Every structure is written in C-alpha cells, then in structure tokens.
Amino acid sequence: MKPLGPIPAGYDVMDGELAIGGRKVSVLAQKAGRTPLFVYSKAHLDARVAELRAAIPARIGINYAVKANPHADVIAHMEPLVDGFDIASSGELRMIQEAQIDPARVSFAGPGKRDDELEAAISAGVTLNCESEGEAQRSLAIGQRLGKTPRIAIRVNPDFELKGSGMKMGGGAKPFGVDAERVPALAKHIIAQGAEWRGLHIFTGSQTLSADAITEAQSNVLNLAASLASQIGQPLPKLNMGGGFGIPYFPGDEPLDLSAVGAALHDLLDEHEAAMTNTELCLELGRYLVGEAGVYLCRVIDKKVSHGQTYLITDGGLHHQLAASGNFGTVVRRNYPVAIATRFSAEPDEVVNVVGCLCTPLDRLADMAELPRAKVGDLVAVFCAGAYGASASPANFLGHGPAAEMIV
Amino acid sequence: MKPLGPIPAGYDVMDGELAIGGRKVSVLAQKAGRTPLFVYSKAHLDARVAELRAAIPARIGINYAVKANPHADVIAHMEPLVDGFDIASSGELRMIQEAQIDPARVSFAGPGKRDDELEAAISAGVTLNCESEGEAQRSLAIGQRLGKTPRIAIRVNPDFELKGSGMKMGGGAKPFGVDAERVPALAKHIIAQGAEWRGLHIFTGSQTLSADAITEAQSNVLNLAASLASQIGQPLPKLNMGGGFGIPYFPGDEPLDLSAVGAALHDLLDEHEAAMTNTELCLELGRYLVGEAGVYLCRVIDKKVSHGQTYLITDGGLHHQLAASGNFGTVVRRNYPVAIATRFSAEPDEVVNVVGCLCTPLDRLADMAELPRAKVGDLVAVFCAGAYGASASPANFLGHGPAAEMIV
Numbered sequence: 153m154k155p156l157g158p159i160p161a162g163y164d165v166m167d168g169e170l171a172i173g174g175r176k177v178s179v180l181a182q183k184a185g186r187t188p189l190f191v192y193s194k195a196h197l198d199a200r201v202a203e204l205r206a207a208i209p210a211r212i213g214i215n216y217a218v219k220a221n222p223h224a225d226v227i228a229h230m231e232p233l234v235d236g237f238d239i240a241s242s243g244e245l246r247m248i249q250e251a252q253i254d255p256a257r258v259s260f261a262g263p264g265k266r267d268d269e270l271e272a273a274i275s276a277g278v279t280l281n282c283e284s285e286g287e288a289q290r291s292l293a294i295g296q297r298l299g300k301t302p303r304i305a306i307r308v309n310p311d312f313e314l315k316g317s318g319m320k321m322g323g324g325a326k327p328f329g330v331d332a333e334r335v336p337a338l339a340k341h342i343i344a345q346g347a348e349w350r351g352l353h354i355f356t357g358s359q360t361l362s363a364d365a366i367t368e369a370q371s372n373v374l375n376l377a378a379s380l381a382s383q384i385g386q387p388l389p390k391l392n393m394g395g396g397f398g399i400p401y402f403p404g405d406e407p408l409d410l411s412a413v414g415a416a417l418h419d420l421l422d423e424h425e426a427a428m429t430n431t432e433l434c435l436e437l438g439r440y441l442v443g444e445a446g447v448y449l450c451r452v453i454d455k456k457v458s459h460g461q462t463y464l465i466t467d468g469g470l471h472h473q474l475a476a477s478g479n480f481g482t483v484v485r486r487n488y489p490v491a492i493a494t495r496f497s498a499e500p501d502e503v504v505n506v507v508g509c510l511c512t513p514l515d516r517l518a519d520m521a522e523l524p525r526a527k528v529g530d531l532v533a534v535f536c537a538g539a540y541g542a543s544a545s546p547a548n549f550l551g552h553g554p555a556a557e558m559i560v
Numbered sequence: 561m562k563p564l565g566p567i568p569a570g571y572d573v574m575d576g577e578l579a580i581g582g583r584k585v586s587v588l589a590q591k592a593g594r595t596p597l598f599v600y601s602k603a604h605l606d607a608r609v610a611e612l613r614a615a616i617p618a619r620i621g622i623n624y625a626v627k628a629n630p631h632a633d634v635i636a637h638m639e640p641l642v643d644g645f646d647i648a649s650s651g652e653l654r655m656i657q658e659a660q661i662d663p664a665r666v667s668f669a670g671p672g673k674r675d676d677e678l679e680a681a682i683s684a685g686v687t688l689n690c691e692s693e694g695e696a697q698r699s700l701a702i703g704q705r706l707g708k709t710p711r712i713a714i715r716v717n718p719d720f721e722l723k724g725s726g727m728k729m730g731g732g733a734k735p736f737g738v739d740a741e742r743v744p745a746l747a748k749h750i751i752a753q754g755a756e757w758r759g760l761h762i763f764t765g766s767q768t769l770s771a772d773a774i775t776e777a778q779s780n781v782l783n784l785a786a787s788l789a790s791q792i793g794q795p796l797p798k799l800n801m802g803g804g805f806g807i808p809y810f811p812g813d814e815p816l817d818l819s820a821v822g823a824a825l826h827d828l829l830d831e832h833e834a835a836m837t838n839t840e841l842c843l844e845l846g847r848y849l850v851g852e853a854g855v856y857l858c859r860v861i862d863k864k865v866s867h868g869q870t871y872l873i874t875d876g877g878l879h880h881q882l883a884a885s886g887n888f889g890t891v892v893r894r895n896y897p898v899a900i901a902t903r904f905s906a907e908p909d910e911v912v913n914v915v916g917c918l919c920t921p922l923d924r925l926a927d928m929a930e931l932p933r934a935k936v937g938d939l940v941a942v943f944c945a946g947a948y949g950a951s952a953s954p955a956n957f958l959g960h961g962p963a964a965e966m967i968v
Contacts, residue, residue, distance in 0.1 A: 218959075241917075263871075264873040266861055283864075324867055327866070327915045327921075455694070465671045509673070510648070511670050551652035
C-alpha cells in the first residue's frame with residue numbers, strides 16, 4: 153500500500169459524493185456531458201485570495217501568473233480578485249486581451265520572446281520583463297519603430313535561490329533574467345533611451361512549503377532590490393518579488409504557514425521602508441492561487457485483476473494530468489491526492505492501482521492506493537488539479553483530445 | 561561538456577546547412593512561414609520500411625502504430641508502405657478513416673476503451689484487441705445491439721518482458737491485456753458467442769536496442785502463442801507479435817542490429833512453422849518506423865551569458881519536444897542529438913546550453929553541448945523527433961501553441 157497526498161480543505165460531501173461548488177460530481181459530469189472533466193471552484197479561488205490579503209501587508213499587490221491556469225473562466229474570475237497579471241507568451245497576451253484586462257496591469261516575462269511578441273506587447277502597453285540585454289535592445293528598437301514608448305522592467309537572475317523549492321529559478325548560471333551585477337548598467341541604458349522604466353522582477357523559485365525559506369528569499373530579494381535601486385540611482389517604480397508559495401501534493405506535505413510568511417513580510421517591509429517608499433510591490437503567484445481549486449474527474453471504464461493486483465482503468469490519464477502521473481519534473485513518483493469521488497464518504501477497503509486509458513505504463517494516477525471499493529462507472533477525483541493540469545499536459549497524445557473544463 | 565546523442569544517418573549538407581528531402585532547412589522554415597517546425601522525411605520513412613522488409617521473413621507483415629506520429633501526411637505516406645495500422649483511441653480511428661484506410665487493416669488496442677469507442681470501432685469493422693474480460697463482454701453486447709459481428713483479438717499480458725526495454729509492457733501485474741493463463745477461456749467464450757475471432761496481440765515492451773533481447777522476446781511470444789492456440793483448440797487466425805525495436809537517442813547508443821533480428825526471426829519461424837502455418841503474422845512498430853525520419857527545427861531568439869555559461873534561447877521547447885527535454889519517462893536527463901542546422905558542416909567550437917522559450921528550468925534541449933558558434937536567427941535541429949514529439953508534448957503550455965509540421 154502506498155499513501156495518497158492530502159486532499160485540500162474545503163471540499164464537501166453530499167449524498168456520499170464529493171461536491172464542488174454545492175453540486176455533486178455526478179451532476180457536474182452530467183452537466184459537462186462527458187468525462188474527463190476539470191472542475192474549478194470559485195469558492196476556493198475566493199478563499200485563497202482572501203487568506204492571502206489578510207496575511208500580507210496591504211500595500212503588497214497580488215499578481216496572477218496566467219500560465220498556472222489560462223482557462224478563460226478562471227482568468228475572468230481572477231480579474232476582480234487580483235491586482236495584476238503575468239503572462240509568458242503572446243498566446244497568453246491574447247487571452248488577457250480577450251478577458252478585456254487593462255494592459256497596464258499586465259507584465260510579460262519569458263526568456264525567448266520573439267520580435268512579433270515584443271511588438272504585440274509594446275503595442276498593447278504591457279510591461280516587458282526583459283530577460284537580457286539583447287531583448288532590451290530589440291524592445292527599444294521595436295518601440296522606436298512603432299512610435300510607442302515601451303514599458304520595460306528587468307528580470308534579475310539573483311545570486312541566491314529559494315531553498316526547498318521544487319523549481320529553482322535563481323542562483324548561478326540560468327537562462328532567466330540578467331545576472332544581478334549587470335542590471336544597473338542595463339537599467340540606466342533603458343532609462344537613457346527613453347523607455348518607461350518599470351523596475352525589477354526577481355523570481356527565485358517555485359513550490360516551496362517552507363515559510364522560513366520564503367521569508368529568507370523575500371529578505372534577499374528586498375536587499376538586492378534596494379542595492380540595485382541605489383546603484384541605478386533612483387527608487388524602483390515597481391518590484392515584482394516573485395512567488396514560490398507551494399501547495400501540498402504528496403503524502404506528508406504540510407500546507408505553507410501563510411501567517412508566518414505574512415508576519416515576516418510585515419517586518420521585512422518595516423525594515424526596508426526607506427528604500428521602498430515609492431515602489432509598487434507585488435507577489436506573483438500562480439499555483440498557490442489556483443492549484444487547490446481544481447479537481448480532475450475521470451470515470452472508471454474497467455476494473456480488472458492482473459497477477460493479484462487490482463486496476464481501476466479510467467478514461468483519464470497523463471494526457472490531461474501529466475504531473476499527477478509523475479512524469480513532469482519529478483524523479484520519484486508519489487501519489488497525488490486521489491479519491492473515489494462518487495463514494496467520497498465511504499471507508500477505504502481495497503488496494504488498487506488507478507491508471508489512465510493510454511497504452512503506456514507511464515499512465516498512472518495512483519499506485520497501490522487504499523480506496524473505497526469502486527465499480528465501473530464510478531468517478532475518480534484527482535485533487536490539486538487547478539494549476540499546470542489541462543494546459544501543461546499532452547492533450548493530443550494517442551488522439552484522445554482535451555478534457556472538458558468547467559468553473560462552479 | 562556533455563556529449564550529444566548520435567545524429568541519424570541519411571541527412572545531408574547543402575551550402576553548409578542541414579538539408580532534408582533535398583531542401584535546406586532555411587528554405588523549409590521559410591516555406592512553413594514560421595518556426596518551430598517538425599519536418600518529416602519521406603526518404604527516411606521509405607528507407608526504413610525497405611530495410612525492414614529486406615531483413616525479416618516476407619510472410620511477416622508490418623503494422624504502423626499510429627500513436628507514434630498521427631500527422632495526416634505521415635499516415636498517408638505510410639498507407640502504401642505498411643500492411644496494417646494500430647490505433648489507440650477513437651480519435652486515431654477518425655484519423656484512419658480520414659485517410660481512407662481499409663478498416664480490415666486496422667486494430668485497436670488500449671486498456672480504457674469507452675463504450676462509444678467500441679461502438680465506433682465495431683461499426684467501422686476494425687479489430688478490437690480486447691484488454692479484459694469486461695471489455696470483451698461489452699464488445700459482444702455492443703455488436704449484438706448493432707447487429708454487427710465484432711472482430712475480436714485478445715491482448716495478452718505475457719509472463720515475460722522485453723529485456724533492456726525503455727518501457728516494459730509485460731511480466732507481472734499490468735493494466736494491459738489479459739493474464740496469459742486466462743486467455744484460452746476468454747478466447748473460447750468469444751468464439752462461442754459468434755464474434756469473428758482475430759487471434760492474439762502480445763506486446764512485451766518498447767525501445768530496446770538489443771537484437772538478442774528482441775529475439776528472446778519474439779521466441780517467447782511464439783512459444784506462448786503456440787501454447788495458447790493449442791489450449792484454445794484451433795490455429796490463431798492472426799498474431800500481432802508486438803514491436804520493441806528501438807532507435808538510438810543518447811550518447812553511446814548503438815543502432816539495433818536489424819540483420820541479426822531478421823536472421824533470428826527466419827530461424828524462429830522455421831521452428832514454429834507447424835503451429836503458425838495458417839496464422840497471419842505481423843510486427844507492430846511505431847517509433848522504429850518514424851522516429852529517425854523527423855527533425856524538430858527551432859530558431860535562436862537570444863544568445864546570452866550568465867555566470868560564465870552561454871545560453872542559446874530558442875523559440876522551441878518542451879511544449880513540442882517533451883521527451884527531448886528529459887521530462888517524459890526518463891530519470892536522468894541526457895542530450896538528444898542536436899545540431900546548429902544552419903551551420904551543419906561547421907566545426908564545433910563553443911559549449912552552450914540550448915534551452916526553450918518557456919519560463920521553467922525544465923525547458924532544456926541540450927546541456928553543455930559543444931556546437932558550432934551560433935547567432936541569433938540560426939536554426940537548431942533536434943533529431944529523432946519523428947515519434948512521440950508533436951502529439952506527445954503539452955502544446956498549450958504557456959500559450960505558445962503547436963509547432964508547424966511538414967513532410968518532404
């Protein structure tokens with residue numbers, strides 16, 4: 153038997169079934185007309201932003217990193233909740249434009265921005281988080297050609313990293329951003345060339361559950377930002393402090409202590425008040441805002457026994473939930489939180505392997521999991537499916553196509 | 561410095577550039593109108609099938625596993641070259657139908673076939689490789705309801721595996737197929753219920769470069785098939801012997817010795833002549849047929865130095881070539897064969913990291929590779945991109961969308 157990850161708080165039982173947004177999963181699946189199905193919970197999105205607002209200083213804005221979940225209904229729901237939006241491609245720019253979000257609230261990071269992407273962003277009035285001297289030069293030239301003043305921030309490759317991070321984005325040689333020691337010269341050049349100077353973006357890593365690690369990184373970010381501002385010779389108009397707030401996925405994971413992060417952030421701001429008085433501050437969060445708000449539902453198509461092991465074969469799989477299968481950025485496969493959604497209140501009494509419908513042994517949703525006894529037709533829920541699920545999985549693999557998506 | 565995988569044979573140089581199908585990559589990229597771009601080489605597809613035909617006994621058919629590359633032009637090109645097609649979903653069934661391929665040449669395997677998929681396949685006259693007693697029962701019932709005799713084979717979960725295989729598909733408990741000891745009873749039931757009995761599908765693994773391992777697996781497959789046929793009480797109408805033929809991806813990989821596989825297969829068939837006289841035999845190959853025929857081309861968008869390391873940042877990445885990034889079914893990341901396609905004949909004189917355009921440290925195409933000195937605008941080629949590339953990657957990740965695809 154292998155343990156399952158922890159089911160996020162805030163999910164209800166109704167008539168023995170998992171309920172999301174006050175509706176039973178069987179009803180949601182019927183409404184969608186098909187499975188597999190991603191369901192995103194507005195109540196979870198609202199609650200998470202509210203918790204954050206309560207914990208962190210009021211002057212720190214919250215940006216939503218669209219890449220975590222670019223579904224149109226999720227973007228629309230986040231629009232009034234958050235302060236800014238971070239995009240990573242011209243495709244995401246189009247999504248933001250379709251959602252009629254004010255471009256002044258949007259910044260664009262990404263190490264390989266093409267000229268046509270820079271042009272679209274500058275035309276729209278989106279801030280570019282420039283990742284290199286070359287990109288800054290191209291942006292300035294495109295601005296000149298368009299007769300439009302580009303809004304430019306610099307993404308910094310810091311010398312430190314977010315400890316305990318699932319994905320380190322700083323510390324040593326990296327394809328992201330400009331090495332810290334070269335930032336002041338580039339900033340002065342951008343300002344001298346007449347661009348609208350938008351400050352710095354310092355991203356140190358993602359997906360950590362340690363409040364201490366986040367506080368240490370934030371302290372380092374503020375120190376570095378203050379030092380760079382002083383070398384540039386003017387206060388930063390804006391500082392994107394990055395994110396890195398993790399969510400529990402795996403057995404033994406404990407939720408991030410948000411109150412500890414918030415309390416430390418109050419102290420850090422007091423400490424840096426002088427340098428940051430005129431600086432607009434924000435956190436950039438993706439997974440932390442939407443990850444636990446999503447549930448992936450798939451249906452048991454077959455139940456079979458092979459050499460004494462029981463398999464629940466579903467119509468879902470890694471083509472929709474690559475990370476849950478253990479094949480994306482993880483070395484050792486561990487179980488996500490998984491449940492028999494149509495028997496959510498039943499006691500576990502059977503050890504099963506939950507697999508997807510693809511012809512590959514990689515397509516696993518839960519290994520040797522103790523679950524209530526399921527039958528063909530039952531729905532399986534994979535939790536923590538709100539971030540990097542539908543859009544970060546190979547939907548066309550084996551011709552199955554994308555899952556349905558719904559917000560409730 | 562880290563070594564690169566071996567570039568497949570059959571690619572030419574023209575004016576110093578990589579040429580595919582007699583055209584320079586710069587011309588191909590211009591023709592496509594954009595990068596990134598997958599280019600599939602008809603000459604490579606033809607040559608690979610011809611080599612296979614020359615090596616293996618004439619009575620063994622070659623099936624193409626569509627999942628390896630379902631691009632319409634690839635399917636159309638394979639149609640006259642191969643004997644049969646294997647599909648894994650109703651999506652792939654539609655592709656086969658759009659290509660106007662005779663359904664009698666097609667079989668459908670997959671552990672999680674939905675009722676609507678079974679219905680579509682039975683209606684079309686495609687052979688179902690049934691993966692469980694439950695699926696066989698559903699197929700028989702659907703056939704009865706439709707008034708159409710289903711064509712049914714059984715996929716066997718054998719007690720042995722393909723040694724040295726990248727993906728083991730047999731040996732012990734598996735979600736695929738029916739455990740060998742339960743196959744005779746199920747086959748008799750299927751025959752008794754009036755279905756058209758289509759024999760067995762025995763798949764033992766994929767992607768091995770060892771001729772000995774393939775021969776051992778094929779010997780085991782033929783022994784098992786003969787034993788099951790005798791227990792069923794009649795010769796098998798058909799036997800899909802599986803595939804497992806690998807291609808070299810990584811430094812040190814040596815191509816499969818096809819002549820050794822072929823010679824051993826001649827001997828094995830002599831040995832099993834009595835049992836297999838009336839049995840249609842085939843190999844099911846995907847990656848081996850198309851993998852080396854594909855090249856992924858992306859453009860250098862930026863070249864930057866961070867802490868002494870040089871990065872070529874391309875407009876490509878793991879959203880098109882997940883496996884090359886080392887994030888799909890591999891534990892240790894190794895370099896695929898990668899080249900500066902627009903400087904294909906130049907000497908390597910620079911150590912660089914080739915990365916994609918995504919905001920994630922997972923997005924790597926080559927680590928510390930010694931390559932000719934590239935500039936912004938150059939094209940990078942990632943070889944071995946013909947199988948499990950475009951369709952097995954998260955094309956929507958970060959909103960970049962799919963790559964162009966072209967056959968030449």
